[in-house]
Amino acid sequence: MKADDLLHPTRKGLYCPPGDFYIDPVGKVDRALVTHGHADHARPGNRAVMATRETLDIMAIRYGEDFCETRQVAELGKTTTIGDVTVSFHPAGHVYGSAQIAVEWKGMRIVASGDYKRRRDPTCAAFEPVKCDVFITEATFALPVFRHPDTAAEVEKLLVSMRRFPERAHIVGAYALGKAQRVIRHVREAGYDKPIYIHGALKKLCDFYQHEGIELGELRPATIETGKKGDFAGALIVGTPSAFADKWARRFPDPVASFASGWMRVRQRARQRGVELPLILSDHSDWDELTQTIKDVEAEEVWVTHGREEALVRWCELQGVAARPLHLVGYEDEAE
Numbered sequence: 001m002k003a004d005d006l007l008h009p010t011r012k013g014l015y016c017p018p019g020d021f022y023i024d025p026v027g028k029v030d031r032a033l034v035t036h037g038h039a040d041h042a043r044p045g046n047r048a049v050m051a052t053r054e055t056l057d058i059m060a061i062r063y064g065e066d067f068c069e070t071r072q073v074a075e076l077g078k079t080t081t082i083g084d085v086t087v088s089f090h091p092a093g094h095v096y097g098s099a100q101i102a103v104e105w106k107g108m109r110i111v112a113s114g115d116y117k118r119r120r121d122p123t124c125a126a127f128e129p130v131k132c133d134v135f136i137t138e139a140t141f142a143l144p145v146f147r148h149p150d151t152a153a154e155v156e157k158l159l160v161s162m163r164r165f166p167e168r169a170h171i172v173g174a175y176a177l178g179k180a181q182r183v184i185r186h187v188r189e190a191g192y193d194k195p196i197y198i199h200g201a202l203k204k205l206c207d208f209y210q211h212e213g214i215e216l217g218e219l220r221p222a223t224i225e226t227g228k229k230g231d232f233a234g235a236l237i238v239g240t241p242s243a244f245a246d247k248w249a250r251r252f253p254d255p256v257a258s259f260a261s262g263w264m265r266v267r268q269r270a271r272q273r274g275v276e277l278p279l280i281l282s283d284h285s286d287w288d289e290l291t292q293t294i295k296d297v298e299a300e301e302v303w304v305t306h307g308r309e310e311a312l313v314r315w316c317e318l319q320g321v322a323a324r325p326l327h328l329v330g331y332e333d334e335a336e
């Protein structure tokens with residue numbers, strides 16, 4: 001039996017013939033298993049969806065309650081049978097509710113990890129390595145030059161700048177699901193207890209996180225219409241990447257443009273976005289996390305997808321681990 005018989009890439013995403021389901025399908029399918037709520041992995045319009053309770057809630061918030069016909073909650077660590085296949089979900093450490101999906105059939109286990117990271121995130125459960133025969137890994141930052149710096153030091157850069165420029169508004173661009181809440185939570189952990197202002201597009205998800213017990217402190221709408229421009233002097237404002245690029249961000253008093261992303265490691269990207277204060281804060285694994293994880297799961301074979309596949313495939317081969325790129329389409333690095 002080949003691993004491809006259990007799971008293989010198709011135009012609609014990773015397909016499992018003996019279970020007749022897709023993982024994170026990019027096209028509409030009858031049965032989808034979804035790793036996490038980012039828009040490139042969780043799409044509306046599938047008939048049946050299985051995901052963690054948190055991811056199902058996030059999909060309902062983003063797409064409406066009718067995002068699918070039937071929902072099935074995947075409890076972490078519990079096995080379920082679908083067709084001839086046993087599936088189980090395990091924490092991925094990427095965003096709230098994110099999971100890796102393990103599929104087993106005839107003694108072979110493949111783990112589709114979705115997006116994942118290994119470093120601490122106070123807004124979600126930590127990644128758990130699952131031993132497997134084939135490990136499917138993301139490759140967003142799969143080059144040795146990508147080594148994410150210490151998180152606390154990045155957050156401190158923001159706080160230092162706020163102390164240095166108390167009359168300026170600090171506007172942090174961050175993706176709406178995961179990154180925005182993580183930035184806010186890290187800032188709270190560092191002792192910042194004033195209200196934090198958020199763009200309207202972040203409200204529903206921030207409310208959801210708070211409701212789930214992830215304490216984000218006092219959040220207020222960053223609506224300039226209701227206040228005078230000067231009201232935001234010295235304020236910390238968090239907005240989505242699209243709002244950040246928009247005129248919205250320039251309405252605030254003498255703003256310090258900041259952006260929280262793994263891509264801020266690349267100076268040119270920061271410059272292109274007009275970012276004055278880049279914060280290198282990623283929800284994806286860096287090179288060391290990727291290679292450590294491949295060692296941890298002890299897979300005989302590694303499939304590499306969405307990102308810089310070649311370098312990681314080459315690294316695996318040098319370690320004596322069979323590896324190949326999957327060439328799945330439709331997954332962007334937008335969420336970074």
Ligand SMILES: [Zn+2]
Binds near residue numbers: 036041094115
């Ligand atoms: Zn993601």
